[in-house]
Amino acid sequence: MKITCQRDILANAFVLAASIAPSRSPKEILQNVKVTAAGDKITLMATDQEVGIRLDVTEGIEVETEGTALLPVARTGPILRESNDETITIETDEAGIKISGSRSKFRLPGNNPDEFPSVHEFDESKYHQISTRTFREMLRRTVFATDSESSRYALGGVLLEMEESSVIAVGTDGRRLARMEGTGESVGGHATSGMTTIVPTRAIGLIERALSEKDDFVEVASRGNDLLIRTPRAVISSRLVEGRYPNWRQVLPQRENAIQIDVVVGPLFAALRQAAIVTDLDSRGVDFTFADGTLKLEAKTADLGESQIELPIAYDGESITLTMDHRYLADFCKVMDNESTVVMEIESAKSPALLQTDDGYAYVIMPMARDR
Structure with a gap:
C-alpha cells in the first residue's frame, strides 16, 4: 500500500x-x-x-x-x-x-x-432516516442524564424508540429524566420493539462526533443486539446495553392542577450559578420558591455561607418551595440556548419539576428533601 x-x-x-x-x-x-x-x-x-x-x-x-x-x-x-x-x-x-x-x-x-477483527458494514434494508440536526440534538439533550456507573446497566445508555415517523430518545439515572421526540422516516418497515434498544453512553459520544452539519440525513438501524448508524462518510456500530429500560412514561408527570411558568434559560442559569456558589458535594440542594411575581433561589451550607438570588417571573399565586439538586438543572440549561423560553411545571414540594420546550423536549427533576 x-x-x-x-x-x-x-x-x-x-x-x-x-x-x-x-x-x-x-x-x-x-x-x-x-x-x-x-x-x-x-x-x-x-x-x-x-x-x-x-x-x-x-x-x-x-x-x-x-x-x-x-x-x-x-x-x-x-x-x-x-x-x-x-x-x-x-x-x-x-x-x-x-x-x-x-x-x-x-x-x-x-x-x-x-x-484485525471485522467491523460491521451497513447493509440493512430496514432503517430509519432522520435529519442529522434533529438526531444530534436528540442525543445531546438526553445523553447527559444517563448513568454509566449504575449497577442498573440499562441506565448506562440512551433508549431509542423508533416507529413509523416517530423517533424518541430517553436518558435517565433514576433521579432525573430527559426525553426528546423527533420525526423520521421508516424505510422497509423498520421499528424497534420493547424498551431494549439502549445505546451505550460511550457510543453516543462517538456518534455525535461523527455527525457533520454538512450531512442532511443519518440512517439508523436496530438489528438484534446491535445498532448501526450510517452517514455519508462513516458507519458506526455498537452493541446495545443489556437489560430492559424502565417505563419512562410513568415518570413524566400528568397533572391537571400543576402551575406552569414561562422562564428564559439565560437568566435562570445565571441565577442558578450564583445561588450554587455556596453549595458543595454534600449540600447540593437549592430551594426554589415561587411567589409574588418572583422566583427566589436560596442555598445554605454551614461552612460556606448562604445565598439568595431573585428572578422576576409571571406568577402571583400561592407560595410553593421546591428543593432541587442544582447540578441537574444546570445540565438542562447547558444544552439549551440562553434565549430559549421553557415552561417550568411545578405542583408541590414533594412533586417533581417538569421543564418542557415547544420542540418536543421534556426534562424531569425529582425533588430533594429540605434540610431547613
Whole structure:
C-alpha cells in the first residue's frame, strides 16, 4: 500500500477513528487503526469489539498502490499531530510501515492486517432516516442524564424508540429524566420493539462526533443486539446495553392542577450559578420558591455561607418551595440556548419539576428533601 494525503485531513479522521481503540487491551491488535486503500479513497477502521467505526476519507487523498495496513494508534497519532508537513506519504513494505513528509521520516513495525477483527458494514434494508440536526440534538439533550456507573446497566445508555415517523430518545439515572421526540422516516418497515434498544453512553459520544452539519440525513438501524448508524462518510456500530429500560412514561408527570411558568434559560442559569456558589458535594440542594411575581433561589451550607438570588417571573399565586439538586438543572440549561423560553411545571414540594420546550423536549427533576 502507498498513499499520499493532506496531513490535517488524515489527522482529523485518524483522531476520530482512534478514539475507539482501547489504550490497554489483552488483544494488542485492537490498539491499531486499520487502513484500506482502494480506488480513490481510504477507509479507516477501529473497534474495541463493543463499538466500531468505518470512516471513509476521499478528500486530499491519492492512492498510488492499493492495499491494507495497521497503523499503531500510540505512534501514528502523535506523528500526524506534531508533523509540520502539509502532505504525508504512508507506505508499507516487508519491513513495516514508512510515514514520511518533506521534512520527516518515520518507520514503524507492521502487524498483519488480516488478524484485525471485522467491523460491521451497513447493509440493512430496514432503517430509519432522520435529519442529522434533529438526531444530534436528540442525543445531546438526553445523553447527559444517563448513568454509566449504575449497577442498573440499562441506565448506562440512551433508549431509542423508533416507529413509523416517530423517533424518541430517553436518558435517565433514576433521579432525573430527559426525553426528546423527533420525526423520521421508516424505510422497509423498520421499528424497534420493547424498551431494549439502549445505546451505550460511550457510543453516543462517538456518534455525535461523527455527525457533520454538512450531512442532511443519518440512517439508523436496530438489528438484534446491535445498532448501526450510517452517514455519508462513516458507519458506526455498537452493541446495545443489556437489560430492559424502565417505563419512562410513568415518570413524566400528568397533572391537571400543576402551575406552569414561562422562564428564559439565560437568566435562570445565571441565577442558578450564583445561588450554587455556596453549595458543595454534600449540600447540593437549592430551594426554589415561587411567589409574588418572583422566583427566589436560596442555598445554605454551614461552612460556606448562604445565598439568595431573585428572578422576576409571571406568577402571583400561592407560595410553593421546591428543593432541587442544582447540578441537574444546570445540565438542562447547558444544552439549551440562553434565549430559549421553557415552561417550568411545578405542583408541590414533594412533586417533581417538569421543564418542557415547544420542540418536543421534556426534562424531569425529582425533588430533594429540605434540610431547613
